[in-house]
Amino acid sequence: MNVTGRIDRASPSDVAMLAMGAAGSLSQRAGAVLLLEPGPEFEVTRISALLAEWIRSVPRLRRRLVRVPFGGGRPVWVDDPRFDLRLHVREVKCPAPGDEPALLDVAAAVLTGPLPPSRWTALFVTGLSDGAVALIVVLDHVLADGIGGLALLAALADPAQRPAPTGFPQPPPSLPRLAADAFTERLRSIGRVRTFWRDAKTALAATGGLRPEPIARCSLLRPTGQRRTFAVVRTGLAPLRAVAHRHGCTVNDALLTVITGALSRLLERRGEHVGALSVSVPVSARRSTTSSELGNRFGVLIAALPTTGDPAHRMARITALLAGRKKQAAIASAADLFGPLFRLLAALGLYRRYLRRQRRIHTLVSNVRGPDSIPDLDELIAYLHDELAGIT
Incomplete structure (x- = not known):
């Protein structure tokens, strides 16, 4: 440097x-x-x-x-x-x-x-x-x-x-x-104090608030270890986009519809029936960047997405559910606003404890959006x- x-x-x-x-x-x-x-x-x-x-x-x-x-x-x-x-x-x-x-x-x-x-x-x-x-x-x-x-x-x-x-x-x-x-950065932070509570409310709204509806218990909430297994499912982007746009939805909405539907069928095979899955979705606060401006700039939305019914109807419902929260998550990042709290919880071992017992989300879905x-x-x-x- x-x-x-x-x-x-x-x-x-x-x-x-x-x-x-x-x-x-x-x-x-x-x-x-x-x-x-x-x-x-x-x-x-x-x-x-x-x-x-x-x-x-x-x-x-x-x-x-x-x-x-x-x-x-x-x-x-x-x-x-x-x-x-x-x-x-x-x-x-x-x-x-x-x-x-x-x-x-x-x-x-x-x-x-x-x-x-x-x-x-x-x-x-x-x-x-x-x-x-x-x-x-x-x-x-x-x-x-x-x-x-x-x-x-x-x-x-x-x-x-x-x-x-x-x-x-x-x-x-x-x-x-x-x-x-x-010190200069702290001075800038003082200027942002007046918008802190507004941004905090926005970030919390994107994640369902401080007291969200309890999620359904199922086998997706079992503790996981360090072992990972990957699999690939291939489909054409053009037909997926065409179907999404025909219903006034985005490619991301279509992906969430497909993933929640597949997880629902998996749970049914296990003898479990869940009408909605709580999904966490990272939302980028920028469309592009350069190699000189890296790091993380994103918010998170959490929403209970329907798993039953006609896929096209479910996709439309998912689009309606997420429309406002996508904007909220892109505007305000909980990690930015509550970073010191996250660090304190992690240092005390409470964040690890929370991860092992959390009942806030069933899964996380991330999609890095690229051009055609x-x-x-x-x-x-x-x-x-x-x-x-x-x-x-």
Whole structure:
């Protein structure tokens, strides 16, 4: 971090998420699996060199989050002088039979495994049955949210979106500078006091208020461990959008209709009948960002969504239920407003206790909304294809 540059400080939502992740069984992470078509041979060292060149222009990827002395404000991201790309980029062979379920098992292990200090990892997976190579990318949520993750991929793929590389490593900001920056931020916070209660009411309304209706007990509320299993269901975006728009709904509304309906059928097979499922949905406060403005900026809505009846009718009801809450969640973030409370509860062990006994939601559904096509991501994959094809 150079002396004249901006301090890369964690946002209130970042710090709250960090505390909540530490209090739970796992930190909150985001991941992606990209399928590549290599040449006859594959050398991770060549691709690592390419990634190293790109990463020079995305400072956050070579930084670690550090706490600051008392009076210095929230934690800051600083250049890690011991950054070693070999800790972040690795290669493994997919276990037999090398099909999609086997690849997803590898992805689940990476997503729940340890992360390097910079809180991200990229794993190349060879040995797939169709000859392809997979690239699994995992980010700790405190590094970037879903929109931020797309910005990182765009910055890696598009030179026009990359800031100019800076000298590395830059010295961390001094304590006097941190204290001055924290003091300025506290002054700004005083100016926001008059809107705090209004924003707090908005954020609470988006999550159903302080005393929501008790949710139905069912097997979805059983405690979970650290093991994760992934599965893929494929459908075309165009027909899904067409159906949603025909009924005056969004793609997200259609996804929620499909997911709650599928969970309802699963519960029925278990002999359980639940007329409504309480679903938590993250709502981004921004449509886009850059690799220089990462972190988390989102609110959360919670709503009891119907599970019975004609799917089109259910989708219309879901749209009506969520219309107001989406706007409320995008306007005010509970993590931003009540971050100190979350951190206190986490430090006392009460947040972990709450997670194990909570009766507020049945499940969480998150969808990272992207454009119809993602040329930057396509270009990134094309670059990797070209590099792989050149390795013979």
